[in-house]
Amino acid sequence: MEFIKPNINIDFIGRRKVAHLVSGALIVLSVLFLLFRGGPNYGVDFAGGILIQIRFTQPVTPDGIREALKPIALEDSIIQEFGEKGKFEYLIRLNRTDVELSGLSGKVEKSLDGMFGEDNVEVRRVEMVGPKIGKDLRQKALLAIFYALLLMVIYISGRFEYKWTMSIIMAACLAFGVYIISALGMSIIWLIVVAVLITIGLCWFLRLEYALGAIIALFHDVCITLGAFALTNREVTLPVVAALLTIVGYSLNDTIVVFDRIRENYRRTQSRNFAKVINQSINETLSRTLLTSATTLTVVICLFILGGGVIHDFAFALSVGIVVGTYSSIYVASPILLIWERPSWEGGAARIKRRGKGS
Amino acid sequence: MSKKLRWRGLLVLIVIAIALIYLTPSISKTLPPWWPNVLPEEKIHLGLDLKGGMHLVLEVQAQKAVETHLERTVEDIKYSLRKAKIRYRELKRSGPDRIGLTLLRDEDRKAVEGMVANSFADLAVESGSFAEREPELELVLSQKAQQHTKRMAVDQAVETIKNRIDQFGVAEPDIRPQGRDRILVQLPGIKDPKRAIDLIGKTALLEFKLVDEDNSLEEALRGNIPPGDEVLYQIKGESGSQKKIPFLVKKRAVLTGEYLTDARVQIDSRYNEPYVSLSFDSRGARLFERITGENIKKRLAIVLDDVVNSAPVIQDRITGGRAQITGRFTMEEARDLAIVLRAGALPAPVKIIEERTVGPSLGRDSIDKGLKSMIIGGLIVILFMAVYYRFAGILADLALFLNIIFIAAGLALFSATLTLPGIAGIILIIGMAIDANVLVFERIREELRLGKTPRAAVDGGYSKALVTILDANITTLIAALVLFQFGTGPVKGFAVTLSIGIVASLFTAVFITRLIFDYLIIERGMKKISI
Numbered sequence: 061m062e063f064i065k066p067n068i069n070i071d072f073i074g075r076r077k078v079a080h081l082v083s084g085a086l087i088v089l090s091v092l093f094l095l096f097r098g099g100p101n102y103g104v105d106f107a108g109g110i111l112i113q114i115r116f117t118q119p120v121t122p123d124g125i126r127e128a129l130k131p132i133a134l135e136d137s138i139i140q141e142f143g144e145k146g147k148f149e150y151l152i153r154l155n156r157t158d159v160e161l162s163g164l165s166g167k168v169e170k171s172l173d174g175m176f177g178e179d180n181v182e183v184r185r186v187e188m189v190g191p192k193i194g195k196d197l198r199q200k201a202l203l204a205i206f207y208a209l210l211l212m213v214i215y216i217s218g219r220f221e222y223k224w225t226m227s228i229i230m231a232a233c234l235a236f237g238v239y240i241i242s243a244l245g246m247s248i249i250w251l252i253v254v255a256v257l258i259t260i261g262l263c264w265f266l267r268l269e270y271a272l273g274a275i276i277a278l279f280h281d282v283c284i285t286l287g288a289f290a291l292t293n294r295e296v297t298l299p300v301v302a303a304l305l306t307i308v309g310y311s312l313n314d315t316i317v318v319f320d321r322i323r324e325n326y327r328r329t330q331s332r333n334f335a336k337v338i339n340q341s342i343n344e345t346l347s348r349t350l351l352t353s354a355t356t357l358t359v360v361i362c363l364f365i366l367g368g369g370v371i372h373d374f375a376f377a378l379s380v381g382i383v384v385g386t387y388s389s390i391y392v393a394s395p396i397l398l399i400w401e402r403p404s405w406e407g408g409a410a411r412i413k414r415r416g417k418g419s
Numbered sequence: 420m421s422k423k424l425r426w427r428g429l430l431v432l433i434v435i436a437i438a439l440i441y442l443t444p445s446i447s448k449t450l451p452p453w454w455p456n457v458l459p460e461e462k463i464h465l466g467l468d469l470k471g472g473m474h475l476v477l478e479v480q481a482q483k484a485v486e487t488h489l490e491r492t493v494e495d496i497k498y499s500l501r502k503a504k505i506r507y508r509e510l511k512r513s514g515p516d517r518i519g520l521t522l523l524r525d526e527d528r529k530a531v532e533g534m535v536a537n538s539f540a541d542l543a544v545e546s547g548s549f550a551e552r553e554p555e556l557e558l559v560l561s562q563k564a565q566q567h568t569k570r571m572a573v574d575q576a577v578e579t580i581k582n583r584i585d586q587f588g589v590a591e592p593d594i595r596p597q598g599r600d601r602i603l604v605q606l607p608g609i610k611d612p613k614r615a616i617d618l619i620g621k622t623a624l625l626e627f628k629l630v631d632e633d634n635s636l637e638e639a640l641r642g643n644i645p646p647g648d649e650v651l652y653q654i655k656g657e658s659g660s661q662k663k664i665p666f667l668v669k670k671r672a673v674l675t676g677e678y679l680t681d682a683r684v685q686i687d688s689r690y691n692e693p694y695v696s697l698s699f700d701s702r703g704a705r706l707f708e709r710i711t712g713e714n715i716k717k718r719l720a721i722v723l724d725d726v727v728n729s730a731p732v733i734q735d736r737i738t739g740g741r742a743q744i745t746g747r748f749t750m751e752e753a754r755d756l757a758i759v760l761r762a763g764a765l766p767a768p769v770k771i772i773e774e775r776t777v778g779p780s781l782g783r784d785s786i787d788k789g790l791k792s793m794i795i796g797g798l799i800v801i802l803f804m805a806v807y808y809r810f811a812g813i814l815a816d817l818a819l820f821l822n823i824i825f826i827a828a829g830l831a832l833f834s835a836t837l838t839l840p841g842i843a844g845i846i847l848i849i850g851m852a853i854d855a856n857v858l859v860f861e862r863i864r865e866e867l868r869l870g871k872t873p874r875a876a877v878d879g880g881y882s883k884a885l886v887t888i889l890d891a892n893i894t895t896l897i898a899a900l901v902l903f904q905f906g907t908g909p910v911k912g913f914a915v916t917l918s919i920g921i922v923a924s925l926f927t928a929v930f931i932t933r934l935i936f937d938y939l940i941i942e943r944g945m946k947k948i949s950i
Contacts, residue, residue: 165774192772215897299913305902306917321887366792370839371788378847
């Protein structure tokens with residue numbers, strides 16, 4: 061059985077202008093959404109605060125819950141129904157840390173017990189994060205994203221272009237730049253923005269086109285996924301950051317398969333028409349790209365539908381990321397290689413040939 | 420059979436056997452009695468988000484321990500000064516790390532310096548404003564002693580909390596210091612988190628303080644608190660209609676919970692209400708006897724964490740070292756109070772700065788839903804592969820099945836913890852592990868289209884796809900390792916399953932499927948590949 065015929069030849073590169081427009085528009089929209097919402101909507105993990113999931117045995121209204129929370133001055137918390145309808149499950153959420161959080165969950169339980177009767181209230185989940193821990197987790201998450209990007213860029217430029225020296229120079233520059241920024245006491249969010257800019261600049265300057273293509277694709281994927289979160293008003297929590305990093309790995313995985321094929325075809329055909337080589341390579345790997353994405357997407361959507369409320373946002377991030385990541389490895393990462401008419405590793409390719417056909 | 424093939428087959432069988440051995444304790448209910456002696460009996464650990472339970476991070480207000488230490492030192496210095504017959508105007512803690520001492524005569528300065536150097540090595544004498552008469556000295560606690568006190572406070576708090584939890588009864592609690600001033604508490608399967616929090620968070624500092632009946636309480640409430648006194652409150656009535664009754668008491672505690680040997684719940688026969696009876700050790704008993712003897716007809720306040728529990732009038736000298744705390748306790752409250760008093764006070768108050776509780780029913784739900792999505796998602800993928808690649812697809816399905824077994828065995832082998840994101844990681848791996856096979860199969864199809872023999876096509880397909888597969892998996896592995904380094908709890912579980920899954924998928928999807936292809940083609944002379 062075959063979905064994609066072997067001799068398929070879609071002109072991806074020819075339509076790259078359209079693709080660039082679409083990607084650009086999506087990124088701008090995502091950034092606008094994020095700005096409009098005042099940055100990512102941090103969940104309890106990062107913002108600090110408290111989240112309580114409660115199941116009642118009988119129907120209750122949000123106003124009823126609010127009434128019960130009045131004596132402990134929490135009537136301004138966010139109360140929303142959670143999970144399946146008709147299970148009387150609610151989330152009570154307070155994304156603030158200016159109240160005494162220590163022991164708050166007990167007080168909430170007591171108030172609800174008093175209002176609805178102890179046997180009718182089941183506290184299923186409590187997540188309370190104090191301001192210090194919230195800050196710690198924020199730092200950790202951002203550092204994780206930073207290091208993941210750094211390591212991957214080093215790996216790609218080293219592995220793909222036989223430019224380990226270059227990639228080490230780049231890593232050193234990056235580490236130095238980041239050191240300066242942190243010495244200036246800038247926040248980590250700026251640190252990441254600057255790190256990405258430094259990386260893109262260095263890739264440009266050192267002509268590491270594969271790394272450049274890959275990192276722009278990664279930026280594209282993460283940005284649009286975050287935009288989708290802002291659009292659907294979902295919260296960024298720890299598992300969501302884990303999902304983002306997984307997307308980074310996954311999208312890179314897709315990109316690498318295409319890049320590998322481009323390198324192989326370029327070497328084999330010695331074609332002067334780089335655009336044609338790229339297009340051919342995308343077409344040759346298309347079947348694999350779509351199949352893998354389809355199977356992964358299938359299982360992740362199963363998780364999204366059947367996995368329950370706790371894992372919902374995590375599965376959502378993965379679903380969006382897989383779709384965007386597949387698109388970006390076809391339409392974003394590869395066309396970027398065309399920025400320089402001819403690959404800079406032409407010389408490198410000759411060197412490899414001399415070494416004998418390695419792979 | 421060719422030698423090389425046989426060795427590869429043997430390797431696969433050995434790996435599968437080891438995986439099954441590690442998996443057995445987690446699957447079977449009973450193990451044969453000889454099993455634990457020779458074979459691993461470690462089960463797959465479930466994270467708190469699946470098992471249900473409570474995760475707390477406490478912050479020890481260690482600075483308070485330093486202050487308490489200074490207060491105590493003040494008492495010791497007073498005693499030494501009295502013994503050395505040095506007179507002073509004022510002696511008290513004057514800052515977070517220092518004691519202020521105002522002498523009457525400047526000549527005593529030398530003597531004080533000598534005394535501090537000999538008996539209080541942790542303190543350094545600094546002169547305040549210089550004056551002919553009444554020189555002011557500051558005794559500053561050294562940085563080293565402060566650090567030591569803080570560290571001791573954290574260690575002691577860990578011990579105390581362990582004690583309390585042991586007496587409360589929780590299976591497999593995990594309580595340990597984290598960082599400089601934090602304590603991590605993990606209580607799996609806890610039924611009543613509210614009670615556990617009360618039990619852990621209570622400082623349980625029990626003090627007996629004399630009520631100051633020579634000075635006016637009204638005056639003190641207006642803000643003129645006599646030196647050496649403080650106002651504490653007794654809280655009466657249920658929440659909602661609470662009444663606070665003020666007491667003017669001496670700041671200095673005449674007796675503390677340190678001298679307790681036991682605290683038990685007893686039932687008052689008259690009102691049928693529980694109370695906590697206290698027994699003091701011999702030193703405490705002597706102190707108690709002396710204090711009660713000296714203060715007959717006065718009131719003695721029993722203070723727990725700066726709240727007055729009761730302030731009975733001392734009727735007579737009390738010998739034998741027994742006292743009781745009464746109040747309108749429920750049986751549970753009385754039991755918990757007895758536990759915290761028996762385990763002793765925390766050296767400094769603690770604050771809960773992170774709490775994550777998952778009720779057992781939600782954990783159960785999460786497992787059920789996670790497994791359901793895994794089975795359904797897995798079945799779709801398995802069916803799809805079999806239909807799309809026919810025989811080769813079935814091989815990939817076999818590899819997938821082995822992959823899941825290896826992940827589970829790997830979790831047991833590394834005593835890693837399976838969390839809800841961890842289950843999600845396995846589900847993700849189901850999708851991603853197929854990738855390696857798709858890469859190989861697509862390559863084999865290409866080679867076959869070029870008209871190669873099955874054997875050459877398989878050889879070419881695997882060798883050409885291998886580099887790509889390695890590259891692609893290494894990037895995901897990098898992401899997983901970074902997550903492992905920076906993640907906490909559930910996220911770490913995700914990183915672990917993802918990493919094990921990636922490594923396992925390389926073995927199953929590349930090594931094992933290739934072995935089967937080779938066997939069929941070389942040994943069985945398969946002429947046509949169904950792919």
